[in-house]
Amino acid sequence: MxxxxxxxxxxxxxxxxxxxxxxxxxxxxxxxxxxxxxxxxxxxxxxxxxxxxxxxxxxxxxxxxxxxxxxxxxxxxxxxxxxxxxxxxxxxxxxxxxxxxxxxxxxxxxxxxxxxxxxxxxxxxxxxxxxxxxxxxxxxxxxxxxxxxxxxxxxxxxxxxxxxxxxxxxxxxxxxxxxxxxxxxxxxxxxxxxxxxxxxxxxxxxxxxxxxxxxxxxxxxxxxxxxxxxxxxxxxxxxxxxxxxxxxxxxxxLKKLPAQHKLRNKNAIFFRDKLISIDGIQVMKLTPGTNECGYYIFPIAFEPEKFRGLTKEEFYKKLNDNKIPTDDCYPPLHSLHCFKEIKLKKDIDYSKANWGGKKSDDKNFPVVSDIYSRSVEFPHEMLLTSDYELNLVVEYIRSLK
Ligand SMILES: Cc1ncc(COP(=O)(O)O)c(C=O)c1O
Structure with missing residues (x-):
C-alpha cells in the first residue's frame, strides 16, 4: 500500500x-x-x-x-x-x-x-x-x-x-x-x-x-x-x-491554540483506539487523572518481531517514504555523549551522579532503554488532520506486519 x-x-x-x-x-x-x-x-x-x-x-x-x-x-x-x-x-x-x-x-x-x-x-x-x-x-x-x-x-x-x-x-x-x-x-x-x-x-x-x-x-x-x-x-x-x-x-x-488543542485531544482518542487494535503497537498511555493533553508529540512503541523484524529506523523511514511525518524519539539523557563522557563543566564534581562511564549503561535505565529502542513519534500537527488521514496512517502501519 x-x-x-x-x-x-x-x-x-x-x-x-x-x-x-x-x-x-x-x-x-x-x-x-x-x-x-x-x-x-x-x-x-x-x-x-x-x-x-x-x-x-x-x-x-x-x-x-x-x-x-x-x-x-x-x-x-x-x-x-x-x-x-x-x-x-x-x-x-x-x-x-x-x-x-x-x-x-x-x-x-x-x-x-x-x-x-x-x-x-x-x-x-x-x-x-x-x-x-x-x-x-x-x-x-x-x-x-x-x-x-x-x-x-x-x-x-x-x-x-x-x-x-x-x-x-x-x-x-x-x-x-x-x-x-x-x-x-x-x-x-x-x-x-x-x-x-x-x-x-x-x-x-x-x-x-x-x-x-x-x-x-x-x-x-x-x-x-x-x-x-x-x-x-x-x-x-x-x-x-x-x-x-x-x-x-x-x-x-495563543488565540488559535484553544481550538487546535480541542481538535488534537479529539483526534488523539480516535488515533489511539485505531492504533491499539494492531497487535504489537503500544501508544503512550495518558496518566490516569489526565483531563486534557498538550500532545506536542504522539509517541508509539512497536514490537519488532511482530513487524518482520524491522528496526525502528527502518520503521520510521518507511512511514516517511509514504509521506507520513514520523521521527525518532529523544535518546535517553544517560546515553548522550555529554553525560556518558562527562564532557561538562570544568571543576564541577559529577562523580556522585548516576550517569557517566559504566553508570550510563542501558541496564541501569531498563525501561527507557527498551522503549527508546523501539519507539517513534508523530508530530502534533498530524493530530490537526481528519479521521480519513489518521485511518490511512493506521492502515499503512498495519500493512508493515
Ligand atoms: C522537554 C523540553 N524541555 C525544554 C526544551 C527547551 O526549549 P527551547 O528549545 O525553547 O530552549 C525543549 C525543546 O525542545 C523540550 O522539548
Missing part, C-alpha cells in the same frame, strides 16, 4: 499562520517599539500583555516571558536557589535542555527512569534517588502527558524539595482538574518553532507566588527589581528577556 499516489493526503504544515500574525508583526515594526522596556516604563505592550494572556490560559497568577524554554528552566532553578553542590532529579526521557539547564546552574542532574506505559518520569522511583544533596525535582510532561503530580508533590514536600515542571510539551495539559505547571513551585514552557504555541523561539515561566515571580524577573532582567531605578542591579542576573516581535506573534498564536 502506498500513500504517494493519494492526492487527498495532506498533513498540515507547522506553524499555521494567517494575516493576523503578519499584521501583528508589521504593527510592531511600524510602532518603532521593538522591546518591552521595564515594568515601570513600558516601551512595547506585547510582552506585558502576552504574559497576562498566557497566565490566564494556564490559570495561574504570574508569567514571566523569556527568550527560550532552556533558560526558562535555568531561571526557575536559580530563583529557587539551586546551585553548586545540589542535585536535581529529572526524567531520563526528555530533550537535553531539561538537564543542560541544571548544568547551567552548576548543579548535578540525576536521571529517573520512566513508567513503561505513560513514558513519563516513574514517580515510584524518585525516593530511591534522593540524597542529602537533592534540592529539586524536574518532572517533564513528555508529549503533554502529565507526570503524577499529586504523588510527586507529596514526595517533594516530605523531603523539602523544590519542583520545576518542564511543560515544554504540555501547553494546556490538565491533570486532576489543575493545569500542569501549577502543581510545582514553577512551570516552564518553550515556544520554539516546533512547539504547539510558537514564535520561532521563546519561553516562559509561570508560578503562583509573587515573591518567586519577582526573583525570576530579577534574574532574567539583569538583577533589576520591578519598578525600580533602571541602573540598580541588586543580584546576579542576566538578560533573557523576550522581544516584542516574538510576543506579538505569540498573542496571535
Amino acid at each position: 502506498s500513500f504517494k499516489q493519494d492526492s487527498k493526503i495532506d498533513f498540515p504544515k507547522w506553524p499555521i499562520y494567517d494575516e493576523n500574525d503578519v499584521n501583528a508583526l508589521v504593527d510592531v515594526i511600524k510602532s518603532g517599539k521593538w522591546w518591552c522596556g521595564s515594568p515601570g516604563v513600558h516601551e512595547g505592550e506585547n510582552v506585558w500583555s502576552f504574559q497576562e494572556e498566557f497566565a490566564r490560559f494556564q490559570e495561574v497568577k504570574d508569567c514571566i516571558a523569556v527568550s527560550n524554554g532552556t533558560v526558562a528552566i535555568e531561571a526557575a532553578l536559580m530563583a529557587l536557589d539551586v546551585g553548586l553542590g545540589d542535585e536535581v532529579i529529572v526524567s531520563d526521557y526528555t530533550f537535553v535542555a531539561s538537564a543542560s539547564a541544571i548544568i547551567a546552574t552548576n548543579a548535578v542532574p540525576i536521571f529517573c527512569d520512566i513508567h513503561p506505559e505513560s513514558l513519563v518520569m516513574d514517580v515510584s522511583k524518585i525516593e530511591s534517588l534522593i540524597t542529602e544533596r537533592t534540592k529539586a525535582i524536574i518532572p517533564v510532561h513528555l508529549g503533554g502527558n502529565p507526570v503524577e503530580m499529586d504523588k510527586l508533590m507529596e514526595i517533594a514536600k516530605a523531603n523539602n524539595l523544590s519542583v520545576v515542571e518542564d511543560c515544554s510539551h504540555a501547553h494546556g495539559s490538565r491533570y486532576k482538574g489543575k493545569r500542569v505547571g501549577t502543581w510545582g513551585d514553577a512551570g516552564t514552557f518553550s515556544f520554539q518553532a516546533s512547539k504547539i504555541l510558537t514564535s520561532g523561539e521563546g519561553g516562559a515561566i509561570i508560578c503562583n507566588s509573587d515573591i518567586l515571580a519577582d526573583k525570576i524577573y530579577s534574574y532574567i532582567d539583569c538583577g533589576r527589581r520591578k519598578n525600580d531605578y533602571f541602573y540598580n542591579h541588586y543580584s546576579y542576573g542576566t538578560n533573557y528577556r523576550m522581544g516584542e516581535f516574538q510576543a506579538a506573534i505569540l498573542r496571535e498564536q
